[in-house]
Amino acid sequence: MSTQGKRTFRPALHFTPEKMWLNDPNGLVYENGRYHLFYQHYPNDTIWGPMHWGHAISTDLIKWKHLPIALYPDDLGYIFSGSAVYDKNNTSKLGSENIPPIVAMFTHHGKYEQQSIAYSLDGITFTKYKNNPVIPNTEIKDFRDPKVFWNPIKNCWGMVLAAGDRVHFFNSENLICWEKSGEFGPEGNYARGVWECPDLFPLETEDGTKWILLVSMGMPVEDRGSRTQYFIGQYDGNTFLSDHSFQQPEYIDDGFDSYAGVTYHNTEDRILIAWGINWQYADKTPTNDYCGMMTFPRKLSLVKTKQYGYRLVSKPVAWAEYITSKTLISSEDSLQSETFALHINGKDPFSMSFTNAEGQVLIFGIDERNNIFIDRSKSGTVDFSDVFAREKYSTLSIPRLQDGQYNIDILFDVCSFEMFVDGGLRNFSQVVYPDSPYNKITFTGNISVSYHEIIVE
Numbered sequence: 418m419s420t421q422g423k424r425t426f427r428p429a430l431h432f433t434p435e436k437m438w439l440n441d442p443n444g445l446v447y448e449n450g451r452y453h454l455f456y457q458h459y460p461n462d463t464i465w466g467p468m469h470w471g472h473a474i475s476t477d478l479i480k481w482k483h484l485p486i487a488l489y490p491d492d493l494g495y496i497f498s499g500s501a502v503y504d505k506n507n508t509s510k511l512g513s514e515n516i517p518p519i520v521a522m523f524t525h526h527g528k529y530e531q532q533s534i535a536y537s538l539d540g541i542t543f544t545k546y547k548n549n550p551v552i553p554n555t556e557i558k559d560f561r562d563p564k565v566f567w568n569p570i571k572n573c574w575g576m577v578l579a580a581g582d583r584v585h586f587f588n589s590e591n592l593i594c595w596e597k598s599g600e601f602g603p604e605g606n607y608a609r610g611v612w613e614c615p616d617l618f619p620l621e622t623e624d625g626t627k628w629i630l631l632v633s634m635g636m637p638v639e640d641r642g643s644r645t646q647y648f649i650g651q652y653d654g655n656t657f658l659s660d661h662s663f664q665q666p667e668y669i670d671d672g673f674d675s676y677a678g679v680t681y682h683n684t685e686d687r688i689l690i691a692w693g694i695n696w697q698y699a700d701k702t703p704t705n706d707y708c709g710m711m712t713f714p715r716k717l718s719l720v721k722t723k724q725y726g727y728r729l730v731s732k733p734v735a736w737a738e739y740i741t742s743k744t745l746i747s748s749e750d751s752l753q754s755e756t757f758a759l760h761i762n763g764k765d766p767f768s769m770s771f772t773n774a775e776g777q778v779l780i781f782g783i784d785e786r787n788n789i790f791i792d793r794s795k796s797g798t799v800d801f802s803d804v805f806a807r808e809k810y811s812t813l814s815i816p817r818l819q820d821g822q823y824n825i826d827i828l829f830d831v832c833s834f835e836m837f838v839d840g841g842l843r844n845f846s847q848v849v850y851p852d853s854p855y856n857k858i859t860f861t862g863n864i865s866v867s868y869h870e871i872i873v874e
């Protein structure tokens with residue numbers, strides 16, 4: 418179970434459950450001014466158990482209101498991960514012209530993994546469809562995490578589903594009758610593990626529309642555990658074709674703690690939220706009465722790099738209205754708050770650290786070889802899990818994707834440290850558990866740094 422920590426480590430900007438266990442974000446959908454966030458939830462303990470869908474809503478992706486549990490386990494099984502869409506034209510006929518339904522599609526995890534739907538007319542209470550499952554299965558062992566999207570090529574609903582070491586694609590006119598249209602994988606399965614929580618969506622570029630396929634893959638413990646790979650390619654309305662050569666996997670986040678990230682349906686921007694912890698130690702984090710946190714929501718886009726072609730870029734969504742002050746920081750300064758942003762500009766190597774009264778220290782920077790590094794080995798309580806304390810999970814060093822001048826945005830929030838380098842071309846999410854708040858910042862190197870306190874009431 419979640420270990421007894423010195424503090425509650427409750428972040429101000431990041432979503433956490435009111436109490437008990439949280440893992441993957443589910444059913445990310447926007448409708449009528451509300452962002453819905455459903456999540457894998459076990460309401461009776463701070464460890465994983467029979468899965469429910471927890472629920473919260475927000476108007477700005479920062480302040481969340483907790484709502485009653487949306488979906489409970491039943492005879493078909495636990496309610497595993499899935500997605501939701503706003504069925505504006507009532508294609509499912511589960512609502513009406515005047516009151517279109519939100520339709521959620523999820524995996525029933527019982528003896529088998531099968532796909533089911535539920536709908537809501539008020540966005541709060543959900544009714545399970547009477548003839549579930551809508552995609553029965555008695556053959557494939559791992560068959561889960563349906564992500565529904567609009568298929569503009571066939572003018573119908575599309576869906577991508579993890580099926581063992583690959584994904585399957587489906588199409589539907591009404592969100593109820595689904596027909597399989599194609600498969601992708603297992604090429605590019607660097608982890609050789611089970612594929613989970615896929616997502617497929619288009620992004621515009623100067624070379625036309627490109628499609629991005631996200632696949633979360635549990636890497637072995639020797640290889641940093643939970644990670645989310647992405648492929649860039651084309652979607653023909655039936656299946657996905659990758660532009661990658663599969664030599665080198667690319668991850669949506671190069672930090673230690675980002676998994677099962679998926680994007681919002683029905684928003685103009687492509688906004689992603691991920692589970693901000695690694696399966697390898699998720700149920701041992703020292704957060705007392707709750708366990709689990711989401712990453713800060715980020716907007717995705719594609720940028721053409723000189724050396725590497727198109728790469729996915731992640732930028733945190735705006736928190737500007739919560740910023741109360743801005744000051745320039747000198748090479749040794751005090752930290753006044755536990756929730757703040759830093760902007761760093763420079764072109765030479767630098768190293769920065771946050772320290773607290775106990776002498777615990779979080780270190781990061783850019784080295785002489787143009788690698789971005791992070792060291793959380795002495796950042797706070799690290800011995801709650803032997804995996805967290807391992808070198809592979811304590812220090813990282815990843816090359817930048819461009820040379821010269823850099824800009825870095827940092828979002829620090831009590832126990833969450835997120836770093837966006839070169840406008841988000843590289844980004845890193847990870848948790849740290851300092852026994853008392855970091856109260857000092859120091860750096861070496863020729864950089865300019867501004868500090869912004871963030872207050873969320």
Ligand code: FRU
Binds near residue numbers: 440468561613
């Ligand atoms: C990913 C995952 C999903 C599954 C869910 C169960 O973290 O394993 O594949 O639906 O968690 O909670």
